[in-house]
Amino acid sequence: xxxxxxxxxxxxxxxxxxxxxxxxxxxxxxxxxxxxxxxxxxxxxxxxxxxxxxxxxxxxxxxxxxxxxxxxxxxxxxxxxxxxxxxxxxxxxxxxxxxxxxxxxxxxxxxxxxxxxxxxxxxxxxxxxxxxxxxxxxxxxxxxxxxxxxxxxxxxxxxxxxxxxxxxxxxxxxxxxxxxxxxxxxxxxxxxxxxxxxxxxxxxxxxxxxxxxxxxxxxxxxxxxxxxxxxxxxxxxxxxxxxxxxxxxxxxxxxxxxxxxxxxxxxxxxxxxxxxxxxxxxxxxxxxxxxxxxxxxxxxxxxxxxxxxxxxxxxxxxxxxxxxxxxxxxxxxxxxxxxxxxxxxxxxxxxxxxxxxxxxxxxxxxxxxx
Amino acid sequence: xxxxxxxxxxxxxxxxxxxxxxxxxxxxxxxxxxxxxxxxxxxxxxxxxxxxxxxxxxxxxxxxxxxxxxxxxxxxxxxxxxxxxxxxxxxxxxxxxxxxxxxxxxxxxxxxxxxxxxxxxxxxxxxxxxxxxxxxxxxxxxxxxxxxxxxxxxxxxxxxxxxxxxxxxxxxxxxxxxxxxxxxxxxxxxxxxxxxxxxxxxxxxxxxxxxxxxxxxxxxxxxxxxxxxxxxxxxxxxxxxxxxxxxxxxxxxxxxxxxxxxxxxxxxxxxxxxxxxxxxxxxxxxxxxxxxxxxxxxxxxxxxxxxxxxxxxxxxxxxxxxxxxxxxxxxxxxxxxxxxxxxxxxxxxxxxxxxxxxxxxxxxxxxxxx
Numbered sequence: 054x055x056x057x058x059x060x061x062x063x064x065x066x067x068x069x070x071x072x073x074x075x076x077x078x079x080x081x082x083x084x085x086x087x088x089x090x091x092x093x094x095x096x097x098x099x100x101x102x103x104x105x106x107x108x109x110x111x112x113x114x115x116x117x118x119x120x121x122x123x124x125x126x127x128x129x130x131x132x133x134x135x136x137x138x139x140x141x142x143x144x145x146x147x148x149x150x151x152x153x154x155x156x157x158x159x160x161x162x163x164x165x166x167x168x169x170x171x172x173x174x175x176x177x178x179x180x181x182x183x184x185x186x187x188x189x190x191x192x193x194x195x196x197x198x199x200x201x202x203x204x205x206x207x208x209x210x211x212x213x214x215x216x217x218x219x220x221x222x223x224x225x226x227x228x229x230x231x232x233x234x235x236x237x238x239x240x241x242x243x244x245x246x247x248x249x250x251x252x253x254x255x256x257x258x259x260x261x262x263x264x265x266x267x268x269x270x271x272x273x274x275x276x277x278x279x280x281x282x283x284x285x286x287x288x289x290x291x292x293x294x295x296x297x298x299x300x301x302x303x304x305x306x307x308x309x310x311x312x313x314x315x316x317x318x319x320x321x322x323x324x325x326x327x328x329x330x331x332x333x334x335x336x337x338x339x340x341x342x343x344x345x346x347x348x349x350x351x352x353x354x355x356x357x358x359x360x361x362x363x364x365x366x367x368x369x370x371x372x373x374x375x376x377x378x379x380x381x382x383x384x385x386x387x388x389x390x391x392x393x394x395x396x397x398x399x400x401x402x403x404x405x406x407x408x409x410x411x412x413x414x415x416x417x418x419x420x421x422x423x
Numbered sequence: 424x425x426x427x428x429x430x431x432x433x434x435x436x437x438x439x440x441x442x443x444x445x446x447x448x449x450x451x452x453x454x455x456x457x458x459x460x461x462x463x464x465x466x467x468x469x470x471x472x473x474x475x476x477x478x479x480x481x482x483x484x485x486x487x488x489x490x491x492x493x494x495x496x497x498x499x500x501x502x503x504x505x506x507x508x509x510x511x512x513x514x515x516x517x518x519x520x521x522x523x524x525x526x527x528x529x530x531x532x533x534x535x536x537x538x539x540x541x542x543x544x545x546x547x548x549x550x551x552x553x554x555x556x557x558x559x560x561x562x563x564x565x566x567x568x569x570x571x572x573x574x575x576x577x578x579x580x581x582x583x584x585x586x587x588x589x590x591x592x593x594x595x596x597x598x599x600x601x602x603x604x605x606x607x608x609x610x611x612x613x614x615x616x617x618x619x620x621x622x623x624x625x626x627x628x629x630x631x632x633x634x635x636x637x638x639x640x641x642x643x644x645x646x647x648x649x650x651x652x653x654x655x656x657x658x659x660x661x662x663x664x665x666x667x668x669x670x671x672x673x674x675x676x677x678x679x680x681x682x683x684x685x686x687x688x689x690x691x692x693x694x695x696x697x698x699x700x701x702x703x704x705x706x707x708x709x710x711x712x713x714x715x716x717x718x719x720x721x722x723x724x725x726x727x728x729x730x731x732x733x734x735x736x737x738x739x740x741x742x743x744x745x746x747x748x749x750x751x752x753x754x755x756x757x758x759x760x761x762x763x764x765x766x767x768x769x770x771x772x773x774x775x776x777x778x779x780x781x782x783x784x785x786x787x788x789x790x791x792x793x
Binding site for chain 2: 057059060061074075078081082083084086100101103330333334338347348350351355356371372375379380382383384385386387398403
């Protein structure tokens with residue numbers, strides 16, 4: 054095997070939030086050493102890292118020193134300056150590449166690229182000034198960059214806050230996306246290795262509340278026709294995007310079983326956390342295997358799985374979760390201050406019939422806190 | 424729930440070898456912080472610990488400061504002075520207890536205790552001076568303390584090295600154990616929580632070479648009658664030993680399907696590593712749940728599993744393992760110098776029919792290096 058980095062090599066991870074921490078734990082289990090880079094000195098990944106650097110994501114010199122000090126570089130944080138990362142890539146080993154990152158950082162670019170490779174999206178158009186909009190426009194207006202977890206979005210439903218939209222437009226272009234009358238939202242984690250093998254994790258049906266992922270449900274009885282389309286489109290994206298590692302992809306599924314791609318996250322994704330308990334190999338394991346040049350593994354779902362996010366306001370309920378779901382694996386990221394709406398952990402249940410839990414009083418109360 | 428330590432609490436682990444590292448990773452996944460204590464500054468657990476102390480296992484003052492600095496104490500290293508640990512237990516929170524440790528540290532005490540609680544062992548007697556032995560004695564002569572991985576054992580087969588035996592006797596008493604005509608060796612990990620619940624992991628059939636564990640095979644078709652005896656005896660040991668956490672127990676299984684207990688390891692055990700991939704919950708997870716006062720979980724075997732140890736002399740073969748078994752999870756502990764016979768890692772395969780791998784040319788060559 055060429056380009057295989059053996060255990061003992063050091064993996065540099067840009068971003069040391071919970072995704073970085075879980076990547077680090079996977080890498081260290083396999084015998085790799087982990088160096089992490091993040092501007093936040095309280096980053097939860099630092100506690101497990103072999104070494105770390107506290108510096109800004111825009112600090113070219115520090116980033117350059119960091120990427121040159123490790124055997125392979127990866128990133129878990131998608132809002133890093135892609136152009137800077139491209140320059141760094143020329144001076145280090147970054148098999149994950151920057152193609153999908155640079156594409157997905159701009160929603161307009163992302164949707165144009167998806168359409169160009171034959172992946173359907175909702176209809177959309179770029180909004181560069183207020184003249185590009187009329188009061189009759191309907192849809193979802195989003196910032197083209199730096200938005201996540203529902204931030205930077207405006208609903209054009211006849212009651213929009215036009216002052217806020219104009220203020221946002223003054224900072225960056227927006228994208229107007231048509232409403233999608235979807236039946237449900239799914240996401241999928243696709244993995245691709247240096248040898249070109251593509252493996253797709255079982256898709257999860259997601260429930261967002263106020264733009265933040267609340268639950269991901271993965272069952273073995275997922276609609277076969279929809280699954281085939283998802284696997285097909287995810288494979289197209291992984292190959293056209295020269296993916297090495299894992300990428301999360303969100304789709305809307307219409308009443309007719311058609312799928313439209315919503316957005317890409319060129320890194321491990323919250324909706325794939327269930328794979329740590331539900332599958333024979335986790336999204337973090339696959340990512341580490343891929344970026345170290347090792348073959349990624351076939352993926353099996355052991356059992357139907359449900360993942361539920363734990364936000365800052367849920368933290369006083371941790372003991373209640375343990376009591377209510379003694380069979381759950383409760384992950385807590387140890388991120389410090391439990392701010393409202395901040396992702397502090399998640400818990401996963403793997404058992405037949407786990408979808409029933411979605412209808413439990415416990416989950417209903419959990420949603421009320423979202 | 425009383426006595427539940429919630430995520431954010433700090434777990435102090437005495438011993439920072441691979442067992443400590445894997446315990447730490449499990450604890451950190453759940454949001455606990457981990458402080459580790461080991462005399463070896465290169466301990467592999469230190470790389471992932473939130474904090475660590477380098478000091479001798481016999482350093483009372485350092486140990487006392489350590490155990491008092493954490494919310495709960497556990498140990499992964501069984502050759503610590505149990506009497507000292509008992510004194511420390513009085514000044515800290517050590518739910519794991521010292522009963523099983525103090526019992527298992529002395530092979531004579533261990534076998535007497537097992538017999539006393541109704542668990543059969545091979546016949547044995549204590550050897551305190553050379554007058555207690557005759558040249559006609561047959562069996563295995565072992566040091567009563569500090570032996571592991573086959574160290575400190577003499578075969579009384581008519582060709583024993585009597586000078587070495589006398590030298591050993593000068594240092595400590597020995598135990599003479601009858602040969603056991605066993606059909607196979609198994610071990611089992613038993614877990615017990617503070618509420619008294621006992622759960623037993625599926626037993627593994629073990630293959631030792633030169634006294635060191637080479638392979639552990641766990642299959643769903645294990646003999647039901649033998650399994651019932653193992654679960655029964657393991658439960659007796661867990662309850663009589665006031666276990667909180669996990670304990671490894673080795674048994675011999677005779678041709679008639681009878682079992683005799685061989686030895687105890689009151690902590691996670693090498694033969695239970697398969698549980699990380701093969702089961703819904705690992706031995707490390709169960710241990711952390713138990714010592715933090717949380718209920719341990721029901722245990723399911725997802726798939727037949729084979730674990731193979733990687734010793735120092737196997738390290739140049741890591742790339743060959745990756746090529747031969749792309750579906751394996753290869754764990755490397757990152758312990759530094761790859762000394763002959765030193766446990767440096769292991770790999771686990773989880774798939775139906777995995778027992779076939781035991782007959783492969785690859786495993787045959789692997790055994791040759793043991």
